[in-house]
Amino acid sequence: MVVSLRKIEKERYIAAGVITAFIFLMGMLVGLMADIQKVNYAESVVQRQDVEFESLQLQYLYLQYLPKKDVCPVIGKILENNLKTLQPILEKLIEYEENNKKGGEEYDLLKRKYILANIRYFVLAEKSREECDADIVTVLYFYDKNCGVCPTQGFILSHLKSILQDRFLVFPFDASYDKEPMINVLVTQYNVTVFPTLVINGKERVEGFRTEKEILELVCPLYKEKPAICEGVEE
Amino acid sequence: MMISDLIFWGVYALLTYCAVFLLLTLLSKARKIELKKWEDWPAVTVIIPAYNEEKTIAKTIESVLKLDYPKEKLKVIVVNDGSKDRTLEIARRYEENGVLVLSQKNRGKAVALNHGLKHVDSEFFACLDADSFVRRDTLKKMMRYFTSEEVSAVCPLMKVNNPKNLLQKLQWLEYILYAFLKKIYAAMNTVHVTPGPFSVYRTKVVKKLGGFDENSIVEDQEIAWRMQRHHYTIRQSMDGEVLTNAPRTLKELYRQRRRWYVGSLQTIWKYRDMIFNRRYGDFGMFQAPTLLIGAAILPFVTVLITFRYIVYPALRTLWNWYHVGFNILPTLQNLWTKTKAISLLLAYDYGKIFIILFLLVINMYWMYKAYREAGEKLEIYFIPALVLFFLAYYVLLSFIWVASMISMVKKKGRWW
Numbered sequence: 001m002v003v004s005l006r007k008i009e010k011e012r013y014i015a016a017g018v019i020t021a022f023i024f025l026m027g028m029l030v031g032l033m034a035d036i037q038k039v040n041y042a043e044s045v046v047q048r049q050d051v052e053f054e055s056l057q058l059q060y061l062y063l064q065y066l067p068k069k070d071v072c073p074v075i076g077k078i079l080e081n082n083l084k085t086l087q088p089i090l091e092k093l094i095e096y097e098e099n100n101k102k103g104g105e106e107y108d109l110l111k112r113k114y115i116l117a118n119i120r121y122f123v124l125a126e127k128s129r130e131e132c133d134a135d136i137v138t139v140l141y142f143y144d145k146n147c148g149v150c151p152t153q154g155f156i157l158s159h160l161k162s163i164l165q166d167r168f169l170v171f172p173f174d175a176s177y178d179k180e181p182m183i184n185v186l187v188t189q190y191n192v193t194v195f196p197t198l199v200i201n202g203k204e205r206v207e208g209f210r211t212e213k214e215i216l217e218l219v220c221p222l223y224k225e226k227p228a229i230c231e232g233v234e235e
Numbered sequence: 236m237m238i239s240d241l242i243f244w245g246v247y248a249l250l251t252y253c254a255v256f257l258l259l260t261l262l263s264k265a266r267k268i269e270l271k272k273w274e275d276w277p278a279v280t281v282i283i284p285a286y287n288e289e290k291t292i293a294k295t296i297e298s299v300l301k302l303d304y305p306k307e308k309l310k311v312i313v314v315n316d317g318s319k320d321r322t323l324e325i326a327r328r329y330e331e332n333g334v335l336v337l338s339q340k341n342r343g344k345a346v347a348l349n350h351g352l353k354h355v356d357s358e359f360f361a362c363l364d365a366d367s368f369v370r371r372d373t374l375k376k377m378m379r380y381f382t383s384e385e386v387s388a389v390c391p392l393m394k395v396n397n398p399k400n401l402l403q404k405l406q407w408l409e410y411i412l413y414a415f416l417k418k419i420y421a422a423m424n425t426v427h428v429t430p431g432p433f434s435v436y437r438t439k440v441v442k443k444l445g446g447f448d449e450n451s452i453v454e455d456q457e458i459a460w461r462m463q464r465h466h467y468t469i470r471q472s473m474d475g476e477v478l479t480n481a482p483r484t485l486k487e488l489y490r491q492r493r494r495w496y497v498g499s500l501q502t503i504w505k506y507r508d509m510i511f512n513r514r515y516g517d518f519g520m521f522q523a524p525t526l527l528i529g530a531a532i533l534p535f536v537t538v539l540i541t542f543r544y545i546v547y548p549a550l551r552t553l554w555n556w557y558h559v560g561f562n563i564l565p566t567l568q569n570l571w572t573k574t575k576a577i578s579l580l581l582a583y584d585y586g587k588i589f590i591i592l593f594l595l596v597i598n599m600y601w602m603y604k605a606y607r608e609a610g611e612k613l614e615i616y617f618i619p620a621l622v623l624f625f626l627a628y629y630v631l632l633s634f635i636w637v638a639s640m641i642s643m644v645k646k647k648g649r650w651w
Contacts, residue, residue, distance in 0.1 A: 006516025016256035031586020
């Protein structure tokens with residue numbers, strides 16, 4: 001019993017296509033709405049941060065006329081507050097941006113603002129260390145998108161950061177990001193040619209991957225009051 | 236966007252399309268068939284090909300002899316395919332029960348089936364692998380699906396016999412889901428395999444088509460494709476049960492699947508002109524292309540995606556942990572304090588999550604329906620756990636597929 005030609009219900013094929021397209025469109029819409037929320041939120045964070053930092057700079061400028069002993073505790077406090085509240089959120093923004101490989105003007109602006117904020121923090125931290133004798137260590141961390149060991153280096157640095165908390169300040173810079181000229185200034189000033197490169201306390205330049213132990217050996221001698229993790233580290 | 240992302244979303248769109256298509260078919264076509272009420276049950280011959288099955292052959296033959304079916308209408312043929320063990324000896328014990336025992340040199344299952352087929356003079360015949368068992372009511376239930384002359388074969392509801400370990404339980408689940416899928420295939424008339432454990436055939440159709448293909452390593456797929464090529468109808472029974480022994484170890488599973496996967500490719504290649512051929516209706520436009528994707532691309536992509544999104548990040552994380560002496564507590568604590576509601580908002584791509592959840596929901600609906608159709612009880616909260624297990628199992632099968640392809644390229648051996 002042979003049937004001649006089988007029938008195809010075209011409608012079913014088209015309907016399935018339409019529904020599939022609809023699902024994907026809905027997904028995109030949800031994603032788009034979430035993105036708008038994210039950008040709005042990110043902008044509000046940066047704006048708030050801008051104002052706070054301006055206020056901080058003004059306070060700093062004003063306090064410079066005061067005797068050193070009065071200024072330093074205040075700066076320390078302000079720096080600590082800022083690092084504790086704003087830094088993590090800014091880190092999240094960058095993490096998000098890197099994970100999602102999103103381009104676009106908004107994100108470029110955000111990223112530049114983040115970089116500038118990072119540099120300002122660095123300058124402030126250096127000043128509080130040099131002038132106010134703050135017992136902290138700063139690390140400029142230069143990495144590159146094409147560097148294979150950098151994610152691991154970054155992980156080790158965040159690991160140390162989560163142990164040493166606000167006594168260990170890491171300022172990561174993506175050297176391959178060419179939209180912010182300040183990065184070039186830093187790269188040129190510290191003569192960064194290989195990745196990763198670490199600059200400790202704004203002076204000592206360390207090229208190439210460093211293990212946790214090696215970093216501790218570099219960092220521990222710099223503390224006046226040794227953190228617990230530094231016990232047993234050779235100096 | 237990276238290439239791996241593109242592949243991921245391409246495959247994902249394809250899968251979603253297929254899932255939606257099958258759901259639409261389920262809703263629009265899978266209505267109850269008016270089953271045939273036989274006044275006079277037709278004659279049926281059961282062919283049991285056996286190669287080194289001394290452990291199960293007795294139970295298999297006995298399950299057939301115990302079938303609730305008129306004795307004068309039921310004939311049993313055992314074809315010993317040159318077994319090296321006591322299979323033949325055990326089978327001969329049943330000659331007194333009217334079982335016809337044939338023996339041949341070891342030449343493969345298809346040859347054994349054709350050998351048995353020569354002795355078939357009944358209107359219908361069934362094949363039964365010698366490691367499978369029928370229930371008393373199986374045959375009668377299946378015969379009701381032969382509603383018209385163009386129905387050339389009826390497939391049973393295959394279940395895994397007495398699943399003991401996790402691997403067998405996963406296969407049990409796989410079979411249940413697969414049976415439901417085949418019910419929808421049957422509604423479109425696109426069934427592409429009449430499995431070895433107890434498919435019932437209309438004798439004159441198989442003889443007219445020239446019997447089983449002795450060059451195929453998956454003769455049960457090949458005959459179904461050939462029937463589709465000649466526009467016959469293959470039905471799927473959701474109540475006539477057959478129990479089959481599932482591979483117990485990974486090695487056994489690998490051997491079984493290697494034969495299936497390589498055999499699928501062989502069959503698809505043989506009938507490649509049916510792919511996207513409108514002459515063959517839904518079989519040409521939907522079934523054949525999806526089978527090709529499933530047999531030639533999907534497992535490979537699954538393995539790639541598993542590496543890209545699971546294995547690589549996992550190794551990367553382990554590598555990072557190794558560099559801090561696996562002292563990850565500070566990082567975790569830090570993560571905890573950092574993880575505020577607002578950073579959660581930033582951490583995910585909700586568009587992706589929405590689309591992935593959608594397929595998961597379809598999957599769960601699918602599993603629920605399949606359980607109900609197969610007459611199995613299921614607690615609703617088991618479903619998510621099962622879905623996860625099933626995903627892991629699917630990844631495992633994909634790895635087996637890749638291994639099969641490598642071994643196929645490396646050597647050409649005997650598969651059955």
